[in-house]
Amino acid sequence: MPREDDPESADLAREREVEWQQIIDNFGDRAVLEPDEEQPFAVVQPRFERDPEEIEIEVRDQVHPSDAFVPPTPPPLPRPPADRLMAWIGVFGVPAVVLVCVVAGISVPSWVGFLMAAGFVGGFGYLVVKMSDEPRDPWDDGAVL
Template identity: 70%
Template sequence: MARDDDPEPADLAREREREWQQIVENFGERVVLEPEEEPQVDVVRPQVPDEDLDDPPVRDQIHPDDEFVPPTPPPIPRPPIDRLLAWFGVFGIPAVVLFCIVVGISVPTWFGLLMAAGFIGGFGYLVVKMSDEPRPPWDDGAVL
């Protein structure tokens, strides 16, 4: 049901056509906006006596005896020799191979096979030595 204040369909079509015509006529032109005047704000700065300018106030004065001195950390634990050799096999042998490739050193076949066996053996040894026990579900690995 049509309301009394609704425009006629012909009037509505003419209004839409007029709006589209305005859009087409103004296409590509940019509207120039006048800059608005910003209100002037007076900044009030407190008056500071000249004697305070030489020595700025120190807020956090800590007595030297009250400073926190952390304890010396424990020495880095050294892995057992078998695990150290296994880690060298996993990381050291690929580094040696990469160095030989970059420099252009050709190694004998038996030495290349020995390095491949060292890499695979070191990786296998580290996998075998891994713990089979599952971690507790609440353990996030943090040590306090």
Template identity: 60%
Template sequence: MARDDDPEPADLAREREREWQEIIENFGDRAVLEPGDEPVVDAPRRAAPDDLDQDDLGATAAARDQVPPDEEFVPPTPPPVPRPPFDRLLAWTGVFGVPALVLFFIVVGVTLPAWTGLLFAAAFIGGFGYLVIQMPDEPRDPWDDGAVL
């Protein structure tokens, strides 16, 4: 078995040197293909809607509808979105609702009293802190990717 630090045979070294020299000499040149090198591809001709007969329309519809309607896949109705507990809903409202409300007031041009700004800041920080405290301490199972079948 050959090792990485074994010296290359002289023929292999000369061949690699020749290939590198060829690459350097042809760098930036555009490849020229011979006429016989290009594969011949017959592109299917799509007919314009005016060119189609009624028979052609029926044939394409029949080809499209080969699966019987009773065998078509119908996905099940997804379950309803779960509602978070009230305490977490209140915390998420503080984290996302307060900045949205402040941005709305800035765009509209409403000036709020200073105590309202302090209340908004406390709601944001309190909601964020509560969500951080409620995070689980132990790491997730590394093999659990969260997919449910």
């Protein structure tokens, strides 16, 4: 805020007020730009020295089929033990069955609902109990080569 006793700050305040008034007076007007008389760049038309039909395609990265890399067949997926398989079926299978029943409008008896809830909770609890208590190796990123 300008001080009243300082003449320089009063002049500065008047200049700012005039500038703001000009901005407000011209608000919404579009600036008209005059076109430059000279173009900043020259327009160049492309010229083909050879006929496009005569251009030969040169392929440098051809690999002979006998030199191509063929990855080895991956090992079969490991099978979980039966107890863990049942736990995973309880964790993922029960919600899938419940979803299908809800979407299809199938009503199940209450005792079946209790069994499904027990299967889900029991499977989840079993997997939590069987988790390893040892901390993971901090340098192990999980990749196996």
